[in-house]
Amino acid sequence: MVVEVSAIETTPRARAFLILSAILIAFGVLQNYEMISAGIAILVFLACVRSYMLVVAMALEKCSVEIPAIASVEGERICVEILFKNPTLIPIAFAEVSIRYSSFLKLVEGVRAALIAIPPRSFAAIRMCFLARIGMHRIGPVDVVARDLLGLYRFRKSFGSAGFLRGVPRVSEAEIRRLLLFTRSTGLTRSRRSGYGTEFFGVREYREGDDVRRIVWKYFASKRRLVVKELELETMNRILFIVDGTSEMVSGPYAQTPFEHSIRTVASIARYLSYRGDYMGIIIASNNELLFMSSLDRGRKGYMRLLETISRYRFEEANTSKVEKFTRRNSVLKAFEKALEILPREKSIVFIFTSHGDEEYLETLVGIATKLSLLGNEVFLVIPITTTFEVKGVPQWGQAIYRLKVFERTKKELEFVKKLRSRGAKVIAVGAEHIPQIIVSLIESMKPS
Amino acid sequence: MNKLKTVAAVAISTILALLAIGLIAVAEKGPSQIQIFVGASPFNTGLIGTFKFVEMLRTRYSMVYVISSLSELRKIFTSGTCLFIAVSPEVGYSKSDAETVGDALSKCKYASILVADESTTSNALLETLETSIRVNGKIIIDAVNGPYIYAYISIQPNASTRKVYYLQLDIASQLKLDFSKAKPVGYADTGDVVAAEELSPLGVHVFVLGDGSIFLNQVLESNKTVYKDFALDLVNYLCRYDGGCKIVVDGSRYPGYSLDKALENKNMLVYADPIAFAAAFAARLLHPSTWLLPAIEFLNSFFKNIASMYNLFIAILVALSGSIYIFLEHRMVIVDDRRLDEQREVEVFATGDVREAILKGKIKLGKQDFLNLFTIVNTVTQLVYGVELCNPRLFELIPSREYVKRYVNRMCKLRKKASEGGFLPIVFSWSRTTAKMVRESEEFLSLLGQSIAGEKGFEYLLMR
Numbered sequence: 001m002v003v004e005v006s007a008i009e010t011t012p013r014a015r016a017f018l019i020l021s022a023i024l025i026a027f028g029v030l031q032n033y034e035m036i037s038a039g040i041a042i043l044v045f046l047a048c049v050r051s052y053m054l055v056v057a058m059a060l061e062k063c064s065v066e067i068p069a070i071a072s073v074e075g076e077r078i079c080v081e082i083l084f085k086n087p088t089l090i091p092i093a094f095a096e097v098s099i100r101y102s103s104f105l106k107l108v109e110g111v112r113a114a115l116i117a118i119p120p121r122s123f124a125a126i127r128m129c130f131l132a133r134i135g136m137h138r139i140g141p142v143d144v145v146a147r148d149l150l151g152l153y154r155f156r157k158s159f160g161s162a163g164f165l166r167g168v169p170r171v172s173e174a175e176i177r178r179l180l181l182f183t184r185s186t187g188l189t190r191s192r193r194s195g196y197g198t199e200f201f202g203v204r205e206y207r208e209g210d211d212v213r214r215i216v217w218k219y220f221a222s223k224r225r226l227v228v229k230e231l232e233l234e235t236m237n238r239i240l241f242i243v244d245g246t247s248e249m250v251s252g253p254y255a256q257t258p259f260e261h262s263i264r265t266v267a268s269i270a271r272y273l274s275y276r277g278d279y280m281g282i283i284i285a286s287n288n289e290l291l292f293m294s295s296l297d298r299g300r301k302g303y304m305r306l307l308e309t310i311s312r313y314r315f316e317e318a319n320t321s322k323v324e325k326f327t328r329r330n331s332v333l334k335a336f337e338k339a340l341e342i343l344p345r346e347k348s349i350v351f352i353f354t355s356h357g358d359e360e361y362l363e364t365l366v367g368i369a370t371k372l373s374l375l376g377n378e379v380f381l382v383i384p385i386t387t388t389f390e391v392k393g394v395p396q397w398g399q400a401i402y403r404l405k406v407f408e409r410t411k412k413e414l415e416f417v418k419k420l421r422s423r424g425a426k427v428i429a430v431g432a433e434h435i436p437q438i439i440v441s442l443i444e445s446m447k448p449s
Numbered sequence: 450m451n452k453l454k455t456v457a458a459v460a461i462s463t464i465l466a467l468l469a470i471g472l473i474a475v476a477e478k479g480p481s482q483i484q485i486f487v488g489a490s491p492f493n494t495g496l497i498g499t500f501k502f503v504e505m506l507r508t509r510y511s512m513v514y515v516i517s518s519l520s521e522l523r524k525i526f527t528s529g530t531c532l533f534i535a536v537s538p539e540v541g542y543s544k545s546d547a548e549t550v551g552d553a554l555s556k557c558k559y560a561s562i563l564v565a566d567e568s569t570t571s572n573a574l575l576e577t578l579e580t581s582i583r584v585n586g587k588i589i590i591d592a593v594n595g596p597y598i599y600a601y602i603s604i605q606p607n608a609s610t611r612k613v614y615y616l617q618l619d620i621a622s623q624l625k626l627d628f629s630k631a632k633p634v635g636y637a638d639t640g641d642v643v644a645a646e647e648l649s650p651l652g653v654h655v656f657v658l659g660d661g662s663i664f665l666n667q668v669l670e671s672n673k674t675v676y677k678d679f680a681l682d683l684v685n686y687l688c689r690y691d692g693g694c695k696i697v698v699d700g701s702r703y704p705g706y707s708l709d710k711a712l713e714n715k716n717m718l719v720y721a722d723p724i725a726f727a728a729a730f731a732a733r734l735l736h737p738s739t740w741l742l743p744a745i746e747f748l749n750s751f752f753k754n755i756a757s758m759y760n761l762f763i764a765i766l767v768a769l770s771g772s773i774y775i776f777l778e779h780r781m782v783i784v785d786d787r788r789l790d791e792q793r794e795v796e797v798f799a800t801g802d803v804r805e806a807i808l809k810g811k812i813k814l815g816k817q818d819f820l821n822l823f824t825i826v827n828t829v830t831q832l833v834y835g836v837e838l839c840n841p842r843l844f845e846l847i848p849s850r851e852y853v854k855r856y857v858n859r860m861c862k863l864r865k866k867a868s869e870g871g872f873l874p875i876v877f878s879w880s881r882t883t884a885k886m887v888r889e890s891e892e893f894l895s896l897l898g899q900s901i902a903g904e905k906g907f908e909y910l911l912m913r
Contacts, residue, residue: 011786015778022774026766030752043777098789105794112791143789154786251797388908390800398807400887400902401814405803407821414911429912433905 007155008053014152017046049148056146057155059090063118067140067163071311072132074167074255074264077108079129080139086118093117096145097126102137102316105130105165106254132167134260135315139163166311169260169267201230237278238296238344241266241306242335244354245286245313246328251386253393258384261432262353263310265382268436269351274303281342282306285335287326288317292338296348328357329364336368343377353382356416362423369425381420381427385413388431462776476737483729484705487720489537489661491515491700495722496667499536503698505669505677506684512695519546519701522553530691531557532684535574536565537661538702547577554653557695561654561687565661567622570702575657578649581627582657589621589641589659596620600643602635602658606682608690614679618643619668621660635659656687708733814883816867822883822901823864826890829907833897839864847896856889 024039064085072078082099086092098113109129116124128139140162147154203216206226214228243249243266249259266282273280279296280303291309296302326334332354339350350372354365369379387403387410394402403410417429486492492515494500506513514525522533531554542550554560562578564571569586576583591598598621603613624642626633635644635658643659662668668676688694706714708729711721733739755761798804806812827838834846839861847853863882866873891902899907 008782009784009786010781012783013786014781015783018777018781019770019774022770022777023766025773026769029769030762030766031756096789098791100792103793103795107792107794113789145789147786151786154784247797248799251799253798254796385908385912386799388906390798390804391906392904394804394807396902398812399904399906400891401812401818401884402800402803402807403825403901403906403908404814404818404821404883404887405807405812406800407825409800410908410911414908417912431905431909431912433909 008050008057009154009156011147011151011154013150014046014049017042017152021046046152049150049152053146053148053153053155055090056092056148057157059086059088059092060095060144060146060155060157062086062088063092063144063159065140065142065144065159065161067142067161069163069166071166071168073170074132074134074260075170076132077129078132078165079109079127080163080165082126082128082139082142083123084116084118084125084142084144085123086120089120091118091120092146093149094147096147098143099126099128099139100141100143101128101130101139102165104315105133105137105139130165131254132165133255133315134167134169134263134310135313136311137165137167137315139165168307168311169264171264171267171271203227204230237276238346238348239269239273239278239280240296240339240343240348240350241270241280241282242332242339242350242352243282243284244328244332244335244352245284245291246331247287248328248355248357248386249353249384250315252389256389256392256432258353258355258386258389261384261389261430262382263313265430265436266351266353267307267310270303270306274298274300279344280306282309283335283338283342284309284313285326285331286313286317287328287331288314290331290334290338292335292342295342296344329361332361332364332368336371339372340375343372343375345376347376347378350377350379351382352379353384355384355386356413362416362419365420366423366425379426381425383413383417383420383427383429385410385417385429385431387413388433392432460780472737472741476741478738480736480738481732483708483732485708485711485721485725485729486700486703486705488539488703489665490703491698492517492705493703493721494666494725495720496665497720498666498722499664499698501666501669502536502664502680505681506696506698509681510684510688510692510694510696512693514695514697515700516697517700519549519553519699522549522697525695525697526553526557526560529557530559530561530688530694532561532563532687532694532696533699534563534565534684534696535571535699535702536664537568538566538570538699540702540704541570542574542577542702544573544577547574550574551577551651551653555651559654559689559691560652561656561689563656563658563683563687565658565664567620567660567662575655578651578653578655580647580649580655580657581630582645582647582655583625584657584659585623585625587623589618589623589637589639589643591637591639598637598639600635600637602644602679604634604679604683604686606685612682614675614682616663616675616679618660619662621662624657624659654687656683814880814887816879819863819879819883819886820867822886822890823860823867825901825907826860826894829894829897829899829910832910833899853893853896856893860886860890 021039021042024035024042028034028036028039064087066083066085068080070078070080084095084097095116095118096113097116101107101112107128108131110127112128114126116126118124130137140159142159143156144159145154145156203219204227206215206228210228216227216229219225219227243259243262245259249262250257252258270280270282277298279298281293281296282291283293284291291312293302293305293309297305332352343350352365352368357365365381369381372379387406390406391399391402414429417427420427484492486498487495489497489499491499491503503513503515514521516522516525525531526533533550533554550562554562562574564575564584566584567586567588569584572583588596589598590596594617597617597619599615599617600621601613601615603611605611618637621637621643624633624645626642626645626647631645631647633642633645635642637643644657646654646656649655663676664680669680684696688696706721711726755765803812823838830836830838830843834843836842836846838857843857844854863886865871867879887901891900894900894907899910901907
């Protein structure tokens, strides 16, 4: 490993030594020759320290940093151990490290920066615990600065490798059970009536007009009676969730953003659907990418695929990316195009989770909802009211003032919901206090009896 | 495209240090001993040198050597055809010198000597070679031309013909010879023998010319080509027409003068090349021994003197220190040594400014906030009871409590003043009033099962 000598940086402390040396040499030249020796001695000392630093730099170049990739459920305290491995025989005495991670992660235990010593042929470890959050969050790179004993020289290196913390939404069993109560009469449950579907319901006598392909020939062979197979009427057993993951949806307190709330709702419903064996799918539209399940899937497999898609959502890039690949409108339109690819011909329920926007965005949403409805789908727009999310964390006495100050914004958001409703869209305005079953009940209440 | 980086293989400081060491070493060694050759020396490029003669020979023969010591002959004359040339030597040949020449020539298959001399300096050489020819040393003087006599010289430029040259000589000497052994080949107009040849008992073909001026630079550079032709034909003849002949022009018989000595002699410019003089003088001036010591002494005395001048001393000290510092520092990358930035955690809010102001306690309420409060309470009342807040029917629908009436009346009055204007007390603050009404509104809304300060605020009602 070759270390460029110029990579060794000189600190202002070494500058002081240099100035002293220059003065001594100059004074020696002008007045007393013996002082030249003192000046040169300082220079030799600096050269020695620099050489030591070069050796340390070479050792640091050979070091490696290991950051594990961990998956977790949101809200859990998840710990990561970052290892600094020194394979050389040279000890690194003073290494200042600063560990970078997604600015949207919360460190609950451990340190972000430390002064460590890495013994030769050994390793040092830094333990960091985060409060897990939905999506994919970067941990790394790690910046390391090694210094000599007097801090005259330093060498900086950035270990670019990064690990990822992947968070999936938390879904409680209690919520699922409550969901069952709320959804008995919605399209989310089975009808227990015969009709068009794929699940076997029973057999009955053949009637005129029945499709001959449905005749059970084995039964006819044994009993000499014509019976037909009846299938269970499937009501709404294909559900697609389109979640807006653009920057407008990810503002709010830690783990309480409209996006995360929406994802939590989606996960709860999806878990319930997985028990029922219903088909489900998800599309997440962010400013930079489109995450989706390539097809609807059911059961536990479908649920796991849905969670995997959610855990790939890059939270940080949605918020801090300097160049947005897509505008919000384009993102949602792309999600719509993807939905057309994924959705089957049969009737499906489509949930679109997005927050309020301008007139153009409203038109886009109405257009998408109309087109999907015309294809025989039932479309629900779930609009989180952002102020109800952002009020969280404000002290009680301040919440009233907050509501007064942001009343205009709240009005505007509610106005957006009203406009959507007036355009014929089925819209549910939700707040941070709305738990998933409430949202489902709201949907239920909109269903004509 | 990446820019190419210039990398110094050797540091400038190293080069400077080596240069300083080199200068001191060269100065210590002393000034250069440049020799200035005078007379008919083959090293003399001046008028009376024979440098041009050597150059001319080199155009025809591949092996032409100029020696500065006779000991070199042993390495040159080893076999084949050899020719030793001595033109007006200024330092006499000792017996051992002559023997050295003789021994060297004896190794050659065919050996010849050309002696062109108007003085008796080369006689020792002729004597050692056991020839009968001697240079008399008496200058031939013609009544008409004085010492610049004309002479006929006959040589055999090629194997079949013989050619006679009629040349003007410059201060030529008579030759003495034994006519039974030697053969005269050149006569002056006065009848004196000026050129003769003889095959010595040692087997060396000896050709003696009583004048060396024919081979001088000034003669060969003159317009008269006869001298060039004669010189080349003579060498060709003595080399037995052999192109591979090894020719040695003796440069060891001329004293070299040091620059100091040469400068003492005013006639030296005539005898030596002025350009050689100038080059030697320049080399002397550039040599560190000339200027380094005086320069150091000057600096030494200068620093001693300035030590007494305080202000100047300080100024020079600062300037020198600065220069040394810049020199030492310019290769280093000096950076601010601060601690590494720590990762910052952020939370993004659409209404971040309002949140921050509330959390810092820097929020102020105004008239607009009161109007917002009124709108909120009025909307909630309408949604719950179907009547506006300021409608008297409200009191029929809600439990008739005194403080409720007071609150409603106050809210309605303030709304009117806020929207339509009107008399307000001198000491009136919308901020204080709104804050007070917020508290009262919370109490009122709680009667309606709603809240403005709770986790689940009034907006959930509006969402339906």
